[in-house]
Each structure stands twice: as C-alpha cells, then as structure tokens.
Amino acid sequence: MSDAGNRPILVIGLGCQRGCPASVLQGLIEVCLLEHGLSVRDISALASIDSKSNEAGLLELAEHMRLPLMFFSADELKIVESQLSHRSATAFAHTGCHGVAESAALVMVSRLSNGSSSLLIERRKSSCATFALATGIAA
Numbered sequence: 001m002s003d004a005g006n007r008p009i010l011v012i013g014l015g016c017q018r019g020c021p022a023s024v025l026q027g028l029i030e031v032c033l034l035e036h037g038l039s040v041r042d043i044s045a046l047a048s049i050d051s052k053s054n055e056a057g058l059l060e061l062a063e064h065m066r067l068p069l070m071f072f073s074a075d076e077l078k079i080v081e082s083q084l085s086h087r088s089a090t091a092f093a094h095t096g097c098h099g100v101a102e103s104a105a106l107v108m109v110s111r112l113s114n115g116s117s118s119l120l121i122e123r124r125k126s127s128c129a130t131f132a133l134a135t136g137i138a139a
Contacts, residue, residue: 007138009044009112010120013105014058015091015130016048022060028126032133036121040065044112047104049077049095070108077103080110085122099123105134113137 014025033039046062048055050071062069074096080103081087087098097103102123109117113136121133 009109009136009138010038010042011045011047011105011108011112011134012043013101013103013108013130013132013134014046014048014052014061015095015100015104016052016055016057017128018055020055020057020128022057022064024126025057025061025129025131026064028124028129028131032121032124032131036133038133043067045070045108047072047108049074049097049100049104051095052100070104070111072104072107076107080106080117083117083119085119099130099132101130101132102134105132109134109136 012029046067046069048058048071050073052058053071077097081098083106084099084102091100092098102119106117117134117136120135124131
C-alpha cells in the first residue's frame with residue numbers, strides 16, 4: 001500500500017443479544033477475520049446500534065481491542081438498507097432496522113471514507129451475536 005491516501009478502511013459492525021459477553025463477540029470476530037486473511041490490526045473501528053450503547057460486552061470488547069466504538073440510530077442505519085445482504089424481520093422488530101451489523105459497519109465506513117462503503121464480509125451469526133465487515137477508501 002504505497003499510497004496512504006488510498007488506504008482501505010475496515011469497520012466491524014456488531015449486533016448482539018442483551019448480556020452477550022465480550023468473549024463471544026471476540027471469538028466471532030477472530031474466526032471471521034481469520035477466514036478472510038485479516039487481522040484485528042487491519043480494523044479501523046467498531047460500530048453498532050445506539051440501543052446497545054450500554055451493552056457491557058461491546059464496551060469491554062472495544063476497550064480490549066483498543067478501537068473506537070460508534071453507535072448509530074435506527075434512522076441512520078436505514079440509509080444503507082439497499083446494501084444489506086440479508087433483511088431480518090426479527091432485527092427490525094427489536095431495533096427498527098433490518099440488520100444491525102451490516103448497517104452499522106456500512107454507515108461507519110461512509111463516515112470515515114469518501115462516502116462510499118461496501119460489505120467485505122456479509123453478516124455472520126453466532127448464538128447471540130452478529131458480525132459484518134465493511135470497507136471503503138480513506139478520503
């Protein structure tokens with residue numbers, strides 16, 4: 001990557017059930033990144049929905065990974081709905097958006113980049129969490 005201006009931005013989007021431990025979130029992240037030849041060092045930030053802003057597992061994970069964690073409202077997440085690989089009626093019933101992990105990752109990348117974002121890893125699910133990875137090019 002010789003041109004620092006074109007450095008890719010990678011953001012992990014996370015959704016989780018109430019009380020989901022940081023260890024479960026971290027395990028899901030590590031498996032997904034490993035499968036795609038990526039490392040936590042490649043990640044720019046974490047993102048989720050604002051209703052999870054007090055979720056201990058997410059906060060602990062961000063601190064452990066030393067990454068910024070941003071939260072977005074359901075209305076902010078709806079902006080990227082056309083880019084989602086999966087639309088969950090269950091997620092919509094609980095949060096007001098059709099996919100927390102993918103939406104949060106896409107919105108955060110858009111904020112950190114030149115405005116474009118795409119999914120690098122589509123929604124992955126564990127017993128109590130969802131993961132997605134979005135990318136864009138640094139402005």
